[in-house]
Amino acid sequence: MNDDLEPEQDLAEQILLLLREQPDGCSEYELIQQLKARHSTHIPHLPLIDKLVLFRTHFLVFNALYRLRDRLWGECSHHLQISPLCVQLQPYVPGTSGITTGDPLRDYYLDMTNLRDTDEAEVERLLASFWSRMRGDQVGDRSGDWDPEQKRAALELFELDSEPGLDMAAIKRRYRQLVSIHHPDRGGSTTRIQSINLAMEILQRHYR
Structure with a gap:
């Protein structure tokens, strides 16, 4: 509906x-x-x-x-x-x-x-917490299965569409772009990089 x-x-x-x-x-x-x-x-x-x-x-x-x-x-x-x-x-x-x-x-x-x-520093902390929840308790899960909601959230963070042609090479290119944009040396934040890394870990499990 x-x-x-x-x-x-x-x-x-x-x-x-x-x-x-x-x-x-x-x-x-x-x-x-x-x-x-x-x-x-x-x-x-x-x-x-x-x-x-x-x-x-x-x-x-x-x-x-x-x-x-x-x-x-x-x-x-x-x-x-x-x-x-x-x-x-x-x-x-x-x-x-x-x-x-x-x-x-x-x-x-x-x-x-x-x-x-709520100031920006607190929002950064909440953002890191959100992606930690999305990552869940599946680290070390031998089944290798991740919740589809985690995948969708990670793709949205990367601003990518889940289409048949999406592959790991495209995801890695986008990952490098995001890291370059949000790196602390370029005015970004450590918590944002942490969120990007957690999302990348989720996508690696889905697209490996």
């Missing part, structure tokens, strides 16, 4: 609509891509390669998720699992799925001043 989301809908309502279509849940990255594909006007429609775009998109989505979780619990209709790797509507179970008091993540994402006041 590729229908546009209603522009007057709140982001939380748009997310609820998408999650109802996916009872098994989805990752944060997949949810963002679906919002973009359905032309949501509530998130930036720009590549996640830009660290400020990545942070703003992530924050807006998680703000909506925590608002939605509070609402669904108040309505006694669902519990909402919130994780970068799995966002899922779950059955409402009184006494077991309630909102945890003193939840620091909920408090952080519901405070919109954090969206306004």
Whole structure:
């Protein structure tokens, strides 16, 4: 289904609509891509390669998720699992799925001043954390399998399309370009290089 989301809908309502279509849940990255594909006007429609775009998109989505979780619990209709790797509507179970008091993540994402006041250094740290999660726990996994979401995220960071003609030679050329652009000696940052290296590691496993 590729229908546009209603522009007057709140982001939380748009997310609820998408999650109802996916009872098994989805990752944060997949949810963002679906919002973009359905032309949501509530998130930036720009590549996640830009660290400020990545942070703003992530924050807006998680703000909506925590608002939605509070609402669904108040309505006694669902519990909402919130994780970068799995966002899922779950059955409402009184006494077991309630909102945890003193939840620091909920408090952080519901405070919109954090969206306004987070500086570039903090965004760099969050970016490195995002790519570490995308890398996951599969280092040393002998099966050699990586989640497709990791592959898509890495390709987006490299601004490459997953097309039949894409090969390791093209990926390496793009990798060298990105390293040259973002190297600390040229005004880049160590955390950005780390993100590029982690994405390259993911793509090497997919295209080796």
